[in-house]
Amino acid sequence: MDNQDELRRQRRALKEEIEAADRSGAGAPGNDRAHEGFQATSAFQHAGARLQDRKPAAPDLEMVLDIPVRITLEVGGADMPIRELLQLHQGAIVELDRQAGEPLDVLVNGTLVARGEVVVVEDKLGIRLTEVVSAAERLQSLR
Known part of the structure; x- marks a missing residue:
């Protein structure tokens, strides 16, 4: 100082x-x-x-390691007019824009970070990461 x-x-x-x-x-x-x-x-x-x-000090990641983030798994999506949305009822099927067997998107605070597949671990759902998105792809998704 x-x-x-x-x-x-x-x-x-x-x-x-x-x-x-x-x-x-x-x-x-x-x-x-x-x-x-x-x-x-x-x-x-x-x-x-x-x-x-002067050389900048190395970033102190210890400050951010305990910040909670929201991880979301995206199975797929669909676009539909409000008219069709209001006509949905219990048991209705909505066709998603993904094929069966395609990897799910793993989003952290809304940003795509990986892709993976659903697994069952002791009666709970989980995801096995099959691909981690490159930094370049992450930056592109922010634009």
């Missing part, structure tokens, strides 16, 4: 020097303060270069 405090102090001092030089008309012919303004700007650029050279 001492290094960051020192950088903030230097940045603040340089900013004050630049503002003071601007107010006094630095850069005008015959003005002795023009050189001071140049020094402040040069020092400010040097500090900026030092900040750019």
